[in-house]
Amino acid sequence: MQFDANASHQRIQLGNAQQQKPxxxxxxxxxxxxxxxxxxIAxxxxxxxxxxxxMVSRNAELARDLVALGTQPSQIALDHLGLKHRLVSHCGLADEHVQCEATAALKRLAEQVSLxxxxxxxxxRGLETIVKSIREDETRGLSEIMEELEFxxxxxxxxxxxxxxIEQKLKAxxxxxxxxxxxxxxxxxxxLTDRLTELPNRIAFMNRLEDLYDRDSAPFGTAMLLVDIDNFKEINRQFGxxxxxxxxxRLAAVFRKTIKKHDFVARIEGDDFAFLFSDVGATEAQAIAERLRAAVENNLIFATEQGRSQGSLGLSIGFAMTADAATPSExxxxxxxxxxxxxxxxxxxVAGYGCERQRSMGRNVA
Structure with missing residues (x-):
């Protein structure tokens, strides 16, 4: 694992405007x-x-776009809006529509080829008929033959x-x-993408996990980390x-930079993130969790609009190994x-499933 220990602090301006609870x-x-x-609306x-x-998830941009449609918005306008904001059901609808378009195009191509x-x-058949008539009637004049050849x-x-x-239509x-x-x-x-952070979402994570277990032999040497932001609800309540x-x-950006090419990170819900690290043991997973937590604490701090520091962002991390679980759900x-x-x-x-909690551990693997 590579972490940028020299990266400058990313100062997040939270503001101090109070907002009502959802x-x-x-x-x-x-x-x-x-x-x-x-x-x-249907x-x-x-x-x-x-x-x-x-209205409920409080996507401000989506709310503004929805209001801008006015009363009695058309279903086409609503579907375009759903696609713009990457809503799951609308993306599925788009996929179905695209498949229908591709099927229709294939049918048109088949018709052109058949024609x-x-x-x-x-x-x-015309050529065969003319050749046969020439062979069977040797008395035919040159002018008649020339007419048939011109035809x-x-x-x-x-x-x-x-x-x-047809070639042009096939290409098109x-x-x-x-x-x-x-x-x-x-x-x-x-x-499969989280709209807010652009990380893979819970569906993508579950697909990755299912693929990991969809093998002839049980998966070994992979660690799953679950990461939760400390007091995130309070941060939302206080700052909006x-x-x-x-x-x-910002947290997603830090996570994206701290994993290797073959590792995986997803935002699975709210302030919860999940990681999959391959080719590691429990000791390495513990060290990775330590480094991950340190990277966030060292690179993310937040402040009020007045600039007063509110401290670094804290994380809680739990990890488990595939060798100890027979199924993804386990x-x-x-x-x-x-x-x-x-x-x-x-x-x-930081804690690992089945590992002894070392409350006295003061070292920070960085």
């Missing part, structure tokens, strides 16, 4: 339903997700022209299919959601258990 769960459904009814699951993200073959067969020449030119046209169709595939890949990537989002983005449970233990050690919030 609406309670029982009110959320009523507010969403009322908003959709008022604006005559009660589709993807529309519900759109309004939920704007080209039919024209070739017609030309071949063949004209038919051949038409065939060549048609072939060139293939280009459309390739563009559709790129769009589909982008849509699938959106589904926008400040919390800014902090998460590995997650082990890591969550270790994280719960880490939260109980304020001075040294």
């Amino acid at each position: 609406p309670v769960a029982q009110d959320s459904l009523q507010k969403i339903t009322a908003f959709m009814a008022k604006h005559q 009660g589709l699951p993807r529309n519900f997700e759109l309004v939920y993200e704007a 080209g073959l039919m024209r070739k067969q017609t030309f071949t 063949l020449d004209s038919a051949a030119r038409d065939l060549i022209r048609d072939e060139a046209e 169709g293939l280009a459309q299919i390739e563009a559709a595939e790129r769009t589909a890949e982008a849509a699938r990537a959106m589904v 959601d926008e400040a919390g989002n800014k902090l998460l983005k 590995l997650i449970a082990h890591a969550e258990s270790a994280l719960a233990t880490a939260r109980t050690i304020p001075r040294h919030p």
Whole structure:
């Protein structure tokens, strides 16, 4: 693991504007339903997700875009908005639409190829008929033969022209299919990407974990780390959601720089992040967790608008090894258990599943 010990502190300006707490769960459904009814938005699951993200998850940009659509927004406008903000259901819809476009393009190409073959067969039959008539009637004059040859020449030119046209349509169709595939890949990537931090999301993490266990033999030598920001809810309550989002983005940038190419980090929920480190043992996993925590403490501090330092950002980290878990869910449970233990050690919030807690450990592996 490589950590930049000389990196300058990243000072996060949180601000000190107080914000109200998010609406309670029982009110959320009523507010969403009322908003959709008022604006005559169809009660589709993807529309519900759109309004939920704007009103409950407090995506300020999405909320502004949604209001800008006015009353009675079209479904097309709503779907474009969902795609813009990378909502899962809308990205899935885009993927389905792209597949339909690719299928339609393939059908058109098949029709063009079939038409080209039919024209070739017609030309071949005409040529065979003329050759047969010449062989069977040797008394035919040169003028008659020349007329038939001119007909063949004209038919051949038409065939060549048609072939060139089909070639252009084939190229255009293939280009459309390739563009559709790129769009589909982008849509699938959106589904697997956290909108705020641009890190892989929980779906991507679970896919990676499933792939790890989807082998003939049980996986060994991989460590899973769960990372939780200390007192993040209090930070959000005191300084507001926008400040919390800014902090998460900066934290994600630090995480992205502190892992190797073949390691993996994802934001799986709220202020929770998950890592997978390959080819390590429990001792190395412990050292990685220590370094990760130190990297954040050394490189991230936050302050109020008046510039007064509020200290460095603290993390709690729990880790577990694949050698101790037979399934992905068991590995997650082990890591969550270790994280719960880490939260109980304020001075040294790093713990491994099955490892003895060393409360007296004062060293910091950096």
